Amino acid sequence: MRRFGLIGFPLSHSFSKKFFSEKFEKENTLDCLYENFPISAINQFPELLQQHLDLQGINVTIPFKKAIIPYLSSISPVVEAIGACNCIQIREGALIGHNTDVVGFRQSLLPFLQPHHQQALVLGTGGASAAVVYVLKQLSISYLLVSRSTERDTIAYQDLTQSILAEHTLIINTTPLGTFPQVDDCPPIPYDLLTPLHHLYDLVYNPAETRFIKMGKEKGASFQNGWEMLIEQANESWRIWNS
Secondary structure (H helix, E strand, O other): OEEEEEEEOOOOOOHHHHHHHHHHHHOOOOOEEEEEEEOOOHHHHHHHHHHOOOEEEEEEOOOOOOOOHHHOOEEOHHHHHHOOOOEEEEEOOEEEEEOOHHHHHHHHHHHHOOOOOOEEEEEOOOHHHHHHHHHHHHOOOEEEEEEOOOEOOEEEHHHOOHHHHHHOOEEEEOOOOOOOOOOOOOOOOOHHHOOOOOEEEEOOOOOOOOHHHHHHHOOOOEEEOOHHHHHHHHHHHHHHHOO
């Protein structure tokens, strides 16, 4: 039996277990199993490996995407660049760290990009933000990081002006604001300045239509949520584990 799994905490609403279990059933892959491994602290990870010596691949979610790195045998150039790992390939005892969020974000964004999407606002500065910024650099799209306070390389939400919104027609929410059950929350941007030229990408996928998306939709902006990114990154994990 080939065993795969997900580490993180909590894992009560895990996408990965449902996705892979349904994938194995649909494709009649009888020799594979995917399990959730909720661990409350990263120092529990070595014990988990000892308990499941047949593990061949692991997905990593919040809050361990950065904390897992010291436990890895080697890391991909992407993980080194953004400092976050969400996929581990286990080969002959070696733990190789990858980041499939980058592939997931890029592949899901490309169909929505228009020629005028030359500059982006990236809302939030966490681990997901790093993957987004990596892709924007690949696509030669300049960006501004936006957070609650002004710091080096980051502007505050209250500093967003009409001219900034007019120039930055791609807006990506990498924060958890608006995630179920706090569905009334949204990043505090000036939604009244949005236009049909704007494209809003919310990495949140539950609910499918967040308040961030709804308010952009009212102004005629195009939009997408994080569902396709999840699908793409999961498929990329599977490709890595079978390479």
